[in-house]
Amino acid sequence: MSDALFAGIRPERLEKLRAREAKRFAAGRPKAKAALADGADVFLDGVPLHWMKDWPMPHLPLISKAKGARITDIDGYEIDDFCLGDTGSMFGHSPPPVAKAIKAQAGRGLTYMLPSEDALEAGRLLSDRFGALRWQIATTATDANRFAIRVARAVTGRPKILVFNGSYHGTVDDVMVELVDGVTCNRQGLLGQVADLSQGAVCVEFNDLAGVEAALAKGDVAAILTEPVMTNSCMVLPVAGFHDGLRSLSRRYGALLIIDETHTISSGLGGYTAVHSLSPDMFVVGKCVAGGMPTAVWGMTEAVAERYAVANAERAPGHSGMGTTLSANPMQFACLKANLAEVMTAKAYAHMEKLAERLSAGLAQVIDRVAAPWHVVRVGARVEFICAPGPLHNGSDAAHAHQPAVEAALHVALLNRGCLIAT
Numbered sequence: 371m372s373d374a375l376f377a378g379i380r381p382e383r384l385e386k387l388r389a390r391e392a393k394r395f396a397a398g399r400p401k402a403k404a405a406l407a408d409g410a411d412v413f414l415d416g417v418p419l420h421w422m423k424d425w426p427m428p429h430l431p432l433i434s435k436a437k438g439a440r441i442t443d444i445d446g447y448e449i450d451d452f453c454l455g456d457t458g459s460m461f462g463h464s465p466p467p468v469a470k471a472i473k474a475q476a477g478r479g480l481t482y483m484l485p486s487e488d489a490l491e492a493g494r495l496l497s498d499r500f501g502a503l504r505w506q507i508a509t510t511a512t513d514a515n516r517f518a519i520r521v522a523r524a525v526t527g528r529p530k531i532l533v534f535n536g537s538y539h540g541t542v543d544d545v546m547v548e549l550v551d552g553v554t555c556n557r558q559g560l561l562g563q564v565a566d567l568s569q570g571a572v573c574v575e576f577n578d579l580a581g582v583e584a585a586l587a588k589g590d591v592a593a594i595l596t597e598p599v600m601t602n603s604c605m606v607l608p609v610a611g612f613h614d615g616l617r618s619l620s621r622r623y624g625a626l627l628i629i630d631e632t633h634t635i636s637s638g639l640g641g642y643t644a645v646h647s648l649s650p651d652m653f654v655v656g657k658c659v660a661g662g663m664p665t666a667v668w669g670m671t672e673a674v675a676e677r678y679a680v681a682n683a684e685r686a687p688g689h690s691g692m693g694t695t696l697s698a699n700p701m702q703f704a705c706l707k708a709n710l711a712e713v714m715t716a717k718a719y720a721h722m723e724k725l726a727e728r729l730s731a732g733l734a735q736v737i738d739r740v741a742a743p744w745h746v747v748r749v750g751a752r753v754e755f756i757c758a759p760g761p762l763h764n765g766s767d768a769a770h771a772h773q774p775a776v777e778a779a780l781h782v783a784l785l786n787r788g789c790l791i792a793t
C-alpha cells in the first residue's frame with residue numbers, strides 16, 4: 371500500500387469525508403449540544419467516564435432510551451446499535467425477562483451480603499451452561515480476572531501471569547504489559563503506574579506456541595490468561611492447534627489456563643469454550659452475563675478448588691485481597707437467573723448467528739467489489755471489518771492494522787446513517 375493512502379483511501383478524500391460527516395452530525399444534534407454545554411462541565415474532562423472521550427463524534431449524543439438493538443437519542447434519532455455497550459448488552463438492551471426480574475427484586479432488597487434462592491438457581495444454571503465449575507460472583511470482568519489471578523498465584527506459588535501482546539482483560543493492573551522489541555514492559559499510556567509490572571507478568575505474541583513454551587519453561591508462570599480469540603485490538607483468530615498447544619504446554623509446565631470469555635461469549639451457547647471443547651482450569655465471563663446488570667462470574671475446576679482450599683487454610687487470618695462489597699447481591703442473581711434461563715438461549719444464539727453471517731457476507735462482498743485492502747472477521751455473533759488485509763496473526767499485526775483516521779471518519783459516517791459501531 372502506498373504512503374499516500376490510508377487503507378486504500380487518499381488522504382484528501384478521507385479529510386473531506388471526515389469534515390462533511392462531522393458537520394452533518396453536529397448540525398443534526400442541537401439539543402445534545404445545548405444540554406452538554408449546560409451540564410457536562412461538572413465531570414472531569416466533560417464526561418462521566420473518561421473512555422467516552424474516545425468516541426470520534428464532534429460531541430456526544432445524549433441517549434434517552436435503549437431497547438433491543440436500538441438506541442434513541444434526545445435529538446430524536448433512532449440508531450441501530452452494533453456496539454451494544456461494548457457487548458454489555460450483547461443480548462439486547464433491557465431484555466424483557468431481565469427487566470421483569472429487576473422490577474421484582476427491586477421491592478425485595480438490593481444488597482444484603484447473604485444468598486437468596488435465586489443464587490442457588492443461578493449457580494445451577496452457570497454449571498449447566500459453562501461446565502461443572504466452582505463459581506464465584508464479581509461485579510466486573512476486571513474484578514473476576516483479578517481474583518482468578520490471585521487464586522492462580524496462591525495455588526501454584528508462582529508470581530507470573532502470561533498474557534498475549536495486545537490483549538485486554540479489563541483494568542487489571544497486574545497484566546497491563548506489552549512487548550517492546552521482544553521484552554515485556556509496562557503498557558505505554560498507563561496513568562500513575564509506578565510498579566514494574568514485568569515482575570508479575572510476561573507477554574508473548576498470540577499464536578506463538580514456541581514463545582509460550584519458552585516463557586513457561588522458566589518455571590515462574592502461575593497461569594496463562596487469554597481470550598480464545600483476541601478481540602480487543604483488531605480481531606485475531608487462533609491458528610489451528612493453538613488452543614490444544616496452550617492446554618498441553620500449560621499442563622506440562624504446571625501453569626493454570628484461565629479462559630476469559632467476556633467477549634467471545636458471542637461464539638455460541640457456553641461460549642467459545644463449549645463450542646470448541648476447550649478445557650480451562652478457570653473460566654471468566656462478565657459484561658452481558660446478567661443481561662447488562664453489572665455482574666461477572668468466575669469459576670474453577672474441582673481440582674483447582676481443592677488446591678485453593680489448601681492455600682486458603684494455610685494463609686494467615688485477615689483479608690484475602692479478593693471480593694467487593696456489592697458483589698453477589700440478590701439483584702445480580704435475579705438478573706443472572708433470568709438471563710441464563712430465558713435470554714442467552716440456543717434460540718437467541720441461532721438468531722444472532724444468522725444475522726451476523728449475513729452481515730459478514732455482505733461486508734465481504736462490498737469489500738471485494740471495490741477491491742479494498744480490507745477484510746472481515748466473525749466470531750459467532752461478533753463481526754468486525756478491519757481496514758487492512760488479513761488474516762491477522764497476533765497483537766503486533768493487529769496494532770499495525772488499525773487505521774484510526776479511517777475508522778473515526780467511517781464511525782461518524784455510519785452513525786449519520788443510523789448505525790452505531792464500537793470505537
Ligand SMILES: Cc1ncc(COP(=O)(O)O)c(C=O)c1O
Nearest residue numbers: 510511512538539540630632633
Ligand atoms: C476480554 C475482556 N475481559 C475483561 C474485560 C473487562 O470488563 P469490565 O470493563 O466490565 O471489567 C474486557 C473489557 O472490555 C474484555 O474485553
